[in-house]
Amino acid sequence: MARFLPWHKRQPAPPEGVDAEMWAILRTRDGRSDPELVRAAAEIRARLQAQPPAEPDPEFRARLRANLMREARATGKSRVPPRRLALPFFTTLGIAGVAALAVVVASVVAFPLARGQVNVQAAVAGHHDIPVTQAIRISFNRPMDETAVTRGLRISPAVSYQASWPNSKTLVISPAHGLAPNVGYVVTIPQPDIKAQNGALAPTGLVIPFGTGSVPSTPQGQIPTVVSVTHVAVTSGVTSLSYMPDGALMVLSSSTPVAVPASAQSPSPSPSPTATPGQSAAPGLSFGTLYVLSPSLRTVAFKAEGAVASPDSQEIAYWTPGVAGTLELDVVAANGSGTPETLASSAESNPGLAWLDNGDLIFAAAGQLRKVSLDGAITTVDPTVNVDPSGFFTVSPSAQALFASPGGVPTIYSLPGGSANPLPNLVGGPAWAANGNDLAYVAATAGGEAIDLTSDLGTRITAVLSAPAGVRLSGLSFDPTGTYLTYVTTAPGQPSQLNAVDVQSKASGPVGTLTAVSNPVWAPSGNQLSALVAVSGTTTQDVSSLLLSGGPPPSPAGDPAAAAALATASDLAQFQVTAGPAAEADISALLAPGTSLAPSVLLPGRFDRFYAVSTTPTAPGSTSFSVALNLVRDATSSAGPAYLPETVTVQTAGTSPLISNIAPGTLTPVPTGPLVVSVAATTSSIGTTVFAIHFDSDLNPLTVGAQSISLSVGGQVVSGAQFNYSALTRTETVTMNGLPAGAVTLTVSPPLADIDNTLMQSAYQVVLQPQPVSAG
């Protein structure tokens, strides 16, 4: 039945060429319109509609269908490509092949552009100081056949990794336990596997050489110890404490922090009375003033919450109250200059905020995960994933996984479009490790609270530790390498304490003696962490920084003479690597009187890095030490990766350690298969000797043990050792009780193999004098 409207509500019919919806857009409420605008709309529509439709190439249509069906058949289950199979590509490629191909790559791998070819870029290529926690990102110029590319991917030395595709043109390789420090790597993909979805190929195989920087570490199984505590500032009403990537501390608080001068590290002064009151405009959020505490205290923003610093530490983004109960996402210069710029808004009560490596910010709005670039363009990360950020909500550092709480059930997702696994026991945390894979959280168990860890997006869950009954756990935070997890324990009626657990060995213990601690956060350097300490009898909080013990694995802790010998030999190697012949005067200054400098020591500056393999007394109780070094040339060199072993003898009896002999070995191609990069031996007061052997590769654990590692004293093989391999730190620990006195020969040999089952190429042997370890 037709409906009749009163005359004033009748709509004039749309003009010719304009449909009813367009007419509704173009006319004003009183039914009038701009005739030119209407004519323009009609013309645009007519011309575009008259445009002959773009017809796809039938071959392309059929090929794409075939590719889709192939993937549908192959990957009906997991969207994350599995760990690669052990194919012989890299092992048969050989060092010479790598060297020859390496000439092709420069600081950026870029194949020549041609229609139909695949163009590849990798930012890490040619760099020698890539952080060990960094994921390797490879970009292609066209959507790729992900299965083929992932199948051909190799990393040498072997690394256990997860390959993911944020989109079809970007491959992200996330090492499961980070990269090894101070190691040269090569990523390769053979040419036939660099295949686009439309069948285009790269002109040659891909070779990406790069090296990692050094990071301090603590021997596996030991909890870092506190060397010193610095009181950075005193404030109150702190809602957030975090480090910026450049190492500056950032705090959100309701009162202006007061910096504590070096001359007055205790007791704490009172905070400024000119406080900016904290505000709460949205449920669950508490707004404060944003301060950066170093290098000098500065105010950056007001009414801020959820602040995160950009990867280059130049900007800080945060949420601030907007109109009608919404939140506005503002960005401001980290140096406090300029005015904030609003990039986006969200009506979510807990919108989360993370800054991705590519400069985009990621957050939740309207039930979906959104990205916004600094130029204001907003996109939905994955329209297929809906989030309910009313509960726990956080995004991994690499935005590969999302943690949310839809319907009250904490759930971990892979992005984009991957698996979703519930973490039903989660009651607190959660904390991501820097590798973007490991997620630790507080779990409720029958006996109380525990810390659980998942490294594969919730598929498998590992128990890290259980708290005694009644003890609450909070403040989870990973160190930058993902080795340690700090946490706060609070027992009934007791002040809270700071603890750490080695997530691999499960060894745990207190960190320092501070009490009433909360919000521990690790510095990017990995040798420092900061936390809030409640000042007794006041409402103020002390921002305290704890300097932690650490050092390269071979550092002979507990023996100052050995440490001094190692430092002197390292100085020599540094001169050799960086300056070559120009360092003659510097090297001469390290030599003991009467020691001559052989010309062969003045290497021609052709090395990229060095590492110390072992430091051991030349005889039991001697003050003379033998330091074994490897000077390493990365695969970025046109001549290919190689290393030169060098033995340096250092006398430590005098006032300063001096070198009495330098014995360079022969330049040797870096072998395929695992390589020993450091060995340390210590003997405790009860007679237990521990050998820690670090490798450059992830090892096949089935090949590590008595069949590949042996100890002998005085030419006699000793038995009874216990073997324990840590995949997390690539370390084999050999424990031996009642080892006979004397020099110990340690031999590591095939069948030791890496995770690709590439055998160790030749046996490694070293003679060690186990160092007594000091108590504590």
Next chain:
Amino acid sequence: MRLPPEHEERLIVRAQAEPEAFGELYDQYFPQIYRYVASRVRSADLAEDITSEVFFKALRAIGRYRPSGHPFSAWLYQIAVNTITDHYRSRKRAEDSLESGPELASEGVAVEDEVAARMGLDQIWQAIESLPEQQRTAMTLKYSADLPLAEIGRIMGKSEGAVKLLVFRGTATLRAALRPLPVEAETHHG
């Protein structure tokens, strides 16, 4: 072009259980998605790349697709809009020099007629490309793909009113860009 809703829903449920059934959805929606992408990127090579990406994304996410009363094509358009946006943003950021293939050509039209038609068309597309991203998306979905405003709103995650405003502003900008009006015409309406 939309399948009957019940048939479409059955097809989706089948595709979720047995991914190979996705092929039928592909057969149904490939032409319109390709045409929309081609109208946005104006390069045959790039249109193929982006269309590939759209359908691979859809295949990987089909298991979590939940019918919402909107046609399945709206979901595919949503993925296409995001993929195109990502492409332009990454190209802008990285100055990625993706090669351009030959311009799309139609068949069966006399060369001189096509040249004449394309002069106006190119002018329009050039003007559309100069619009802000959101306006550009709304304009092409409305004018070129001829989708209803409600569907465009669903695709762009905006209200129908917001889409109206984007189309109105885009049309006004195009009018000024394509045919500068005499002064009196500018002041004609109140």
